[in-house]
Amino acid sequence: MTDDRTKPEFDAPDGPAPAELVIRDLILGDGAEAQPGDTVTVHYAGVEYDSGEEFDSSWGRGESIRFPLRGLIQGWQDGIPGMKAGGRRELVIPPHLAYGPAGGHFLGGKTLIFIIDLIQVG
Known part of the structure; x- marks a missing residue:
């Protein structure tokens, strides 16, 4: 896959932030499948759940x-x-799976939304 896909648009989330990881495939890829611990090449964008601000x-x-x-x-x-590879996935990540509680990292305590295009595995 090439990395010529355009930057995604984020939809405003409905309701309160989820307590657990939410995985939603937006485009299914047909290339190599990523495994835990693999090295990957991606394009991604991340926004804060509550504000919608891109970080x-x-x-x-x-x-x-x-x-x-x-x-x-x-x-x-x-x-x-x-x-x-070739897929686009949205991840909604609660703080305990992101940057932890508020106070440390500038994104601490925040639920994050990422849209990720998987370009290559390996």
Whole structure:
């Protein structure tokens, strides 16, 4: 898959933030399937659940990013395996699977929404 897909639009969430990880496939991929601990190449954007404010986007930097899943927040480690290259997935990640309680990281205590395009596994 190429990384020429356009940056996703986020829909405003309904209701209170979920207490557990929510995984929703927006586009099903047909490439290699990501496994726990794999290295992946992705494009992604993240917004805060409550405010809808974007806090990070690889599209904003103009390039995809490659990294091992082991080094990421738990919500990504749990939410990307099973996804296939070419797919687009939305993850809604509660604080305990993201950056923990308020006070440490600037995103601590916040539920986060990511839309991730899986470009390549390995």
